[in-house]
Amino acid sequence: MNQKITLLWAAALGCFTVMIGAFGAHALKDVLSANGRLETYDLAVQYQFVHTLALFLTGILMSQFTSKRLHYASLLFLLGIIFFSGSLFVLSLTGITLLGAVTPLGGLLFIAAWLMLFLGILKK
Secondary structure: OOHHHHHHHHHHHHHHHHHHHHHHHOOOHHHHHHOOOHHHHHHHHHHHHHHHHHHHHHHHHOOOOOOHHHHHHHHHHHHHHHHHHHHHHHHHHHOOHHHHHOHHHHHHHHHHHHHHHHHHHHOO
């Protein structure tokens, strides 16, 4: 992903994270409590927020570092958010435990993103 696309995704996800966090704390609190998944939902919001910030900072770093690895890092952060937080959101709201198997894939994508970020900065 290029710098503009990365920053646009980060801005959109930042907005979405605040909205979904507030929605979970208020409108969905009863459903999440009934499913026993309030902590799971909170974890999904937390990881989405942290990695949205990482995505945003990666976009900013693209103007300082020309490594293609930063472009890969941004894509991996985005995919990690989708797989990790997305699977936890669906799990929290539906109780479909099979989706718990997708969550570690998101974690691996986050690890790969941080590694690409490291390597992209290192190569300057």
